[in-house]
């Protein structure tokens with residue numbers, strides 16, 4: 001650590017001489033990470049028996065005082081730090097912790113989770129009578145009577161006292177269908193564990209893609225055939241993935257799905273947690289095996305019961321997929337660098353180790369670029385970004401070589417190649433996202449009713465991880481994408497959102513989209529985050545959305561024209577000029593001219609009532625009637641209205657929404673509508689917020705009015721069937737449902753489902769858990785109103 005720090009500081013000093021007066025936030029974080037690496041207190045992420053025992057004692061205390069949530073938390077924490085071989089009394093600490101947690105889960109009504117924990121306790125200790133007993137009870141409750149009978153029989157065989165045996169005999173008799181169970185033949189044991197990783201759909205045989213190269217965008221994917229809308233065009237498992245730091249305690253470190261209550265810890269370090277054994281093994285490898293043959297104690301039992309014991313306690317079923325390179329294994333050596341370093345560096349570490357373990361990368365990493373074949377934009381990065389990459393790569397190579405790969409040489413080649421790898425990760429890795437499930441609107445209550453106490457659902461994504469997909473990274477960006485990307489577990493799925501003719505580029509959005517931001521903001525974002533100047537159709541052609549999204553209204557109250565500020569006007573004029581000045585051959589020029597006239601014509605006729613091609617863009621001048629507008633004044637009024645809206649929002653969040661608050665909101669919207677263009681996105685946002693407030697206050701007629709107003713604007717900014725519109729329609733449907741308009745709600749739900757399946761195919765209902773619930777509720781309401 002000392003050597004690395006010295007190296008880093010000399011590097012820093014060198015760069016600071018080159019006129020770096022202040023360090024960026026990420027560099028401050030990096031230097032903090034290096035100090036943490038050097039801190040012996042924070043340096044070990046291994047197991048700790050004492051801490052685990054203490055957590056167990058505290059968990060027991062909470063269990064006794066019936067604070068089951070806290071007991072669950074403490075036992076799970078204790079499991080994370082319990083060493084594999086630790087003993088508590090005469091039992092394995094791990095096994096007893098799993099059983100204690102099973103008792104808590106049972107009390108919380110989480111029967112399947114509890115059953116899985118019993119199963120875990122028994123795989124560690126097959127003689128654990130209490131675990132067999134608990135398993136039997138749970139299987140009885142779950143209706144698995146045959147298993148219950150066998151579990152309690154095993155528990156009875158391990159029980160030494162006569163009283164205990166008698167009690168268990170009574171338990172056996174209480175199992176329904178007891179007589180039948182005694183005569184049932186043995187059948188294969190089916191494990192009840194492991195939700196497992198979702199399976200990816202297949203791409204239809206006829207969909208064919210090709211990689212082509214262009215001067216403007218480098219390599220990119222195009223279709224080799226006509227592809228229908230909503231077709232799956234590409235599925236891929238990642239080359240490597242890393243979980244987001246913010247999701248470490250809430251999501252599985254392998255499949256990135258939400259963690260269940262019965263989390264599975266890593267057997268050899270205290271950092272990752274998994275949703276199942278299968279994920280743990282795929283990520284970190286297999287540690288323990290079961291030696292069932294030595295269990296002479298069970299030999300007196302009938303054959304079917306012995307088979308049952310083997311089935312429950314055998315570890316064999318978890319050996320599948322272990323030929324994969326486990327991405328966490330090299331991190332699992334007691335060092336804390338994977339927890340301390342930024343995600344980019346941990347991902348780079350995983351990629352390097354995978355390639356070394358596969359025997360592909362040289363130990364000085366000199367062939368890294370050739371193997372990965374990824375583009376990068378190192379030369380376009382600013383010096384501070386570069387400095388960060390240089391420092392990170394030194395730290396990473398040092399950590400890898402010290403903690404897990406002594407063959408890896410810390411030399412110029414390995415550091416240089418790692419710098420390039422980090423810059424490749426910046427532009428090629430993809431954020432793995434999930435739809436946010438907590439805080440969902442109209443949560444389905446157990447009764448199946450929809451609660452109007454919750455805020456309306458909003459389409460919010462959380463970034464659960466970062467992954468490198470080798471083919472996925474060949475798809476270029478467009479602010480008007482024709483494909484959409486989503487995830488099942490770690491797997492990526494790409495689907496067309498419109499008909500794509502043969503030879504057409506297949507492009508997805510890296511974040512910015514027409515309708516979400518105006519052109520200058522999209523361009524700035526892509527330059528800052530991805531270091532390229534966007535050359536997509538959305539940024540090259542004039543479109544209505546870019547003109548109105550941040551536009552002001554005309555001073556002439558009868559005029560529907562738009563007024564632009566100087567930034568937007570400059571950006572939009574450049575688009576117009578670019579088409580006529582960019583060097584092209586004559587054919588192309590004619591084609592482009594026709595195309596741009598067609599687009600401008602569309603904009604002009606629908607919004608500006610100008611003849612095709614006569615569009616002239618000037619700041620502060622209405623594009624339709626030519627009146628001059630005082631944008632500074634409009635801007636000030638709009639800001640005042642927004643400040644007011646924000647205050648109102650705070651009141652609403654603290655539950656103090658009432659009629660006067662709502663009428664204040666309506667006044668603010670009126671101000672926005674006076675000064676902004678009628679399709680300005682701020683009005684849509686404000687309408688949406690007010691709709692939500694009205695919904696919460698039970699003012700459903702107003703809620704509907706505002707929600708519909710928001711949808712109307714969004715349809716102008718995006719396309720009619722954009723997923724954003726689908727999301728707004730879900731809100732509208734819930735308002736319609738609450739206000740008794742069942743047929744309207746039914747219709748809206750149907751339309752939103754169509755939109756979601758265009759974007760998420762058959763997985764729409766799995767990914768948006770509220771959709772089936774809403775469908776069910778609207779169908780029920782329609783049936784009620786017609787019967």
Ligand SMILES: C[S@@+](CC[C@H](N)C(=O)[O-])C[C@H]1O[C@@H](n2cnc3c(N)ncnc32)[C@H](O)[C@@H]1O
Pocket residue numbers: 216217218219220374375376377427428473474475476477478530531532533534535536
């Ligand atoms: C994930 S890679 C896509 C594949 C890449 N074109 C290649 O050759 O490997 C992202 C890089 O592609 C280029 N790119 C993608 N979309 C672009 C766009 N709309 N305009 C210009 N360049 C683009 C940029 O160089 C960007 O850094």
